[in-house]
Amino acid sequence: MKNRTIFALLLAVILAVPVFAQDNSATQTAPATAQPAASQTDTATGKDRLQPETREGFWGHLNPFARKKYVQRQTQPIRDRINELDELTASNSKSIKDTDARAQQGIQLASAKANEADQHAIDAGNKAQAAQQTATQANTRLTTVEQVVTNIDQYQPATQTEIRFKPGQTVLSQNAKSALDEMATPLKSQRGYVVEVQGFSSGHGQAAIASSQKMAESVVRYLVLNHDIPVYRIYLVGMGNAPVPTAAAEGEAKPKRISGGRVEVSLLKNNLEQLASSSGSTSNMDQNQNMEQQQPK
DSSP, X not given: OHHHHXXXXXXXXXXXXXXXXXXXXXXOOOOTTSOOOOOGGXXXXXXXXXXXXXXXXXXXTOOTTOOHHHHHHHHHHHHHHHHHHXXXXXHHHHHHHHHHXXXXXXXXXXXXXXXXXXXXXXXXXXXXXXXXXXXXXXXHXXXXXXXXXXXXXXXXXXXXXXXXXXXXXXXXXXXXXHHHHHHHGGGGGOOSEEEEEEEEESSSHHHHHHHHHHHHHHHHHHHHHHHOOOGGGEEEEEEETOOOHHHHHTTOSSOOOOSSEEEEEEEEEOSHHHHHHHHHHHHHHHHHHHHHHHSOO
16 A cells, blocks of 8 residues: 555655646746847837847757647747748738839830830921922922023924915915814913014015015914914014025025015924922912821821
8 A cells, every 4th residue: 555655645746747847947947048039120110139049958959858838838939930031021012013013104104105206206207208308399489480481482493384385376285274283282281482574575575574564464463363362472474575584594695585466374492381280389389288187107
């Protein structure tokens, strides 16, 4: 009986020792020579670092009889710190995503502004090119106008027709009318021309002059009535029995005189027609440029 009592007491002591050692190690404090806590700025959470216990308990670092509550109490600060780190990581990820989104939005806005500026530059270049072309055309037209104005009274022979009359007659034959039609028909759409009509007649003195005048007047009358040529564009002169101008121009010693009646019709032109054609082409080019500029891009 006494042995059983002693054995029971020993067993109770053995079971009580681990509990006492566990409680004793939980309530121990750090020694005075422990390292100072790190500053809050050295950690990600801004809190002091977890300090491990430097004093060993009854069982040392490993307690084979540690209870579940004891383990939870020892690991709870670690779990709390891990949760804080997870929250901090999530917050940083969100901030990074927000910053990246704002950066992408800024890049897109800058790209759109750059494209708009490029388009404005292209439009300005096109307008400058159009202005340069207009200035060049205006300069060319001005040069043409100066040349025309300078040579406006310089008429050059274009075509020449000779009308023959029988002696003593002033009536136009059918061949004469056909020749005048061929020369005068294109003149309805032209300007910058004059018609020179010179009558020649055989005979002497005023009688020859009057006869040549009548033949020239019949030609002028036909041109005015049948082809609507303005009278101010026609210059008429009766030359009588004057020498033939072509023979005098060729340097003959004695120019030949004509027999019968003859009228020379000469068409003379200056540069007004050229100016009109250049003005028309310039106007068409200006209209085309205006239409191109008005088209949407």
